C-alpha cells in the first residue's frame with residue numbers, strides 16, 4: 001500500500017480517535033489545542049512510519065521503536081490501565097485516568113488518583129503486564 005499523505009493520515013487518526021474514545025468511555029481532551037496537537041503528531045508518525053507511534057515521547061530511533069509495539073496507539077498503558085500520558089483520552093476535568101495505574105507509576109505521582117468514569121469499558125488487556133513498558137521505564 002502506498003504511504004498516506006499527511007491529510008489522509010490526519011483523517012484516519014481523527015476517525016479512529018473519535019471511535020476509540022467512545023469505546024473506552026473516555027473523552028477527547030477539550031483544552032484548546034491539546035487534541036489537535038496529539039492527533040497531528042499521531043498523523044505525522046502514521047504518514048512517516050505507516051504506524052501510529054505515540055508522539056509524546058522521544059525515541060532515539062523511531063523505526064527501532066516500532067518493533068516493540070508498546071507505544072503504538074493505543075499503547076500498552078492505555079490498553080492495560082486506560083492511562084493516556086499524552087492527555088488525549090481523558091476523564092473528568094481533562095485529566096488522565098490514573099485509577100488503574102500501580103501506585104508507584106509516575107502518572108499517579110504526577111496527577112494523583114483520577115477515577116475512571118466508565119470502568120466497564122475499554123482495557124482489553126486489563127490484568128496483564130507489559131514487559132516492553134517495564135523495559136522502557138527502566139531505561140529512562
Ligand code: SF4
Pocket residue numbers: 038053054055056071072073074075076078083084085086087088089
Ligand atoms: S499515550 Fe498512548 S493512548 Fe495516548 S496518544 Fe500516546 S499512544 Fe495513544
